[in-house]
Amino acid sequence: MVAAAARMELLPPVLFLFLLLAAAPATAAKFTCNSTAPRANTCQALISYTPSNATTTLAAVRALFQLRSHRGLLAANGLPPSTPPPAPAPSPVRVRLPCLCSGGVGATFQRPTYKVRAGDTLDAVARGVFAGLVTFQEIAAANNVSDPNRVAVGQELWIPVPCSCDPVAGQGVVHYTYVVPQGSSVAGIAQEFGTTEETILSVNKMADAKSLLAGQVLDVPLRACGSNISNTAIDRNLLVSNGTYILTANNCVMCGCSSNTWQLDCQPTQGLSTSACPVSKCGDMFLGNTSSTSTCEATKCSYAGYTNTTSFTILANLTTTNTCNAAGMAPTAQPEHSSAFRVEGWRWTDLVVSLHVVLLCLGYLRQD
Structure with a gap:
């Protein structure tokens, strides 16, 4: 670590600054979080994490983010409760963490933390270990590190992943911290997560969809299900999104x-x-x-x-x-996207109609 820092000090100041900026992620993220209602200054947020190794297990993800239970990780990803800890983690994998609003912005509360190893730099921790969910500048600021290239082996760092608890358009949502993959568009992200371009642009204070960058950390608000939970219940602020x-x-x-x-x-x-x-x-x-x-x-x-x-x-x-539609009719048993019987991509009803047309045509030819 000291040797690496010494080599960096030998670089001209302008070149050092250029390399430092080039190594940074596309943009730092500060999620707006102004919730002030009782118990609303904290909430459960979802984090999208893409493991660097395809063989990363659920147990490894749980250890990295200091999750309290294996079941909680399964729940965040909609996985069966019987899924064992050594099972491969999906990519990306969703992690549910407590979010705290403070000073108008939100960050994950106390977790995750990371213990510095030999050879680590804050940029390597931010981009390599935590897949660009934070920048090295954010880690340095959160931990009062004056020189990002000089961190002590064994030092424990808080990783302040951005998050939010705010309602959107007056509705409670589950905020999803999402690192934009290469080749993505705002329209595609909105369609994937069941929201609108306008909502994503507004929540993230983006001027237009063209400003989206690969590696950018987005706040994607996910629609939450309604409930019949009493206002006096301990879990009255429970919000659950689809797929979890x-x-x-x-x-x-x-x-x-x-x-x-x-x-x-x-x-x-x-x-x-x-x-x-x-x-x-x-x-x-x-x-x-x-x-x-x-x-x-x-x-x-x-x-x-x-x-x-x-x-x-x-x-x-x-x-x-x-359970009926507006016309007073019960819904059909098989919706259009169901797994109704198909033959090479054809629905059974389509096949019957087509055969009927073919038989009529054959009868017509015979009459000629």
Whole structure:
């Protein structure tokens, strides 16, 4: 480390500055975070992390970001609860971390941290270890490091990954810290994550879509599912985006986000003992159970949060949803994008119609 720093000192000042700027990521990111409502100055944010090694395991990702549980990492990526820690991590892999708003900007709270190894520089830590989620300048500022090229082996650094807790257009969202891949466009990113170009440009204070750069760290707000959680519940600010689930109520309840109804779908977590998790019911119905009350209505025992004032209690209440469309007709069993029977890319109904046309044509030719 000292030898490397000495070699850098031999460079002309102008050349040194050029190399320093060339090594930096496309842009530093400061996510606006002004949430001031009770309990809203902290939240759970999602981070997109691309491992440098294709063989990186879920266990390695958990260790890097100091995640408290393996289940939490599985939940952030929508992976089955039975997925083992040695399984390969998806690329990119989503990491759920606590976000803290302070001074109008947001950064992950206390985690992750990194212990400096021999040969490390702050730029190598920022770009190599944490895949460009932060810049070396941000790490230096957060840890009061005056010289980014002189860090002590064994020194523990806080890595302030940008995040946010702010609502967007008056709606609660899950903010996703996203490093822009090469060849991306604002329109493509908006389509991939179910938002709009205008929203991305506004949230990130970008003048226009042409200013997007590869390696730029974007704040992508993900739509969150609505819920029936009580305003008095401990987890009343629970936000879950599509493609993920969350373990809440001391891990006793698993809540996913339905892209069809955009409502939380919560069930008791499988594999936990009833002694650790109290039973939650709506009359004779258990939490998560559904019954049809009519052709167009379904009643569900929905999750309503948990309390721990006098004792640990999981709340639930009955909710009724309309399962018919505006014309009063029940939805079809097989939507257009379903896995209905196909022959070499053809739907079965298309094949029948085509055969019918062919037979009519053959009959016409025979008459001639």
